[in-house]
Amino acid sequence: MKKITGVIIVFMLFIACKQTIQQNDITKIDGYWEITKVTFDKGKDKDYGMNETYDYFEIKDNKGIRKKVKPQLDGTYLVNDTYENVLVRFSDEGVFLDYDTPYMKWSEEIIKLSDEELVLINKEKTEYHYKKTEAINLLGDGKTIK
Template sequence: MKKVFGVLLVALLFSGCKQKITPADVAKINGYWEIEKVVFDDGQEKQYGMNEAYDYFQIDKNNVGIRKKVVPQLDGTFLVNNTFENVKVRFADEHIYLDYNTPYMKWSEELLTLTDKELVVLNAEKKEYHYKKTGPINLTDDGKKTK
């Protein structure tokens, strides 16, 4: 019986330790993010291996910026095009949202987790997208630094 209460106590402690994202944390979103998995509302997961494209975020100090898809190349560069989504970070009550808009559509995602290495967002369909921070790939080993 003591073990059951111990397990319940530990579970409650972990559930109460949800990360609180502050306005100062928003700068952590800047950079390249690679999707790791999607968790569906029924608990099922879809794992992603190597991705052909990354999401690149650039948010300024006014919490406004862009998100675009970029394709990493083996020499450390990225293929990019002129397509992007405008992004605004919105704080509402205890929640933080990423509000996107393009000339064709508007939508929001709730920002659940944001650290130096992890990004988790929840969309309107109750799908959680889990990303890991990434960067350029450079297999040419030419000694040059990439941006």
């Protein structure tokens, strides 16, 4: 009986700790995100110091794109025409980002989403931790960043 009670308590803690993503939270995804850490299924982490690329999300009405961009020292970004279509899907199991390219389709579940942090997990149980980022301007030339 004590074991069953312990399992129920642990299960309830797990459920209570999981963030519930609401429809109005999805707007927080828009913008530039820098990956900070990847946690693999076996519990090993790969930390990232500085990244050469950021992920840029633009989502409206649960549809949008994700593309890789390269920040420049003057606060601009190098971009190309390559992107992934993104569809936000709400289900009983969670909230998912469904990606679609001409070559592949895959999904990631949103585990955590705030103004400053995004955590996604894929079907291989690999977690991707992001932080919201802004343009870098190391030149200090006073120009307005677009």
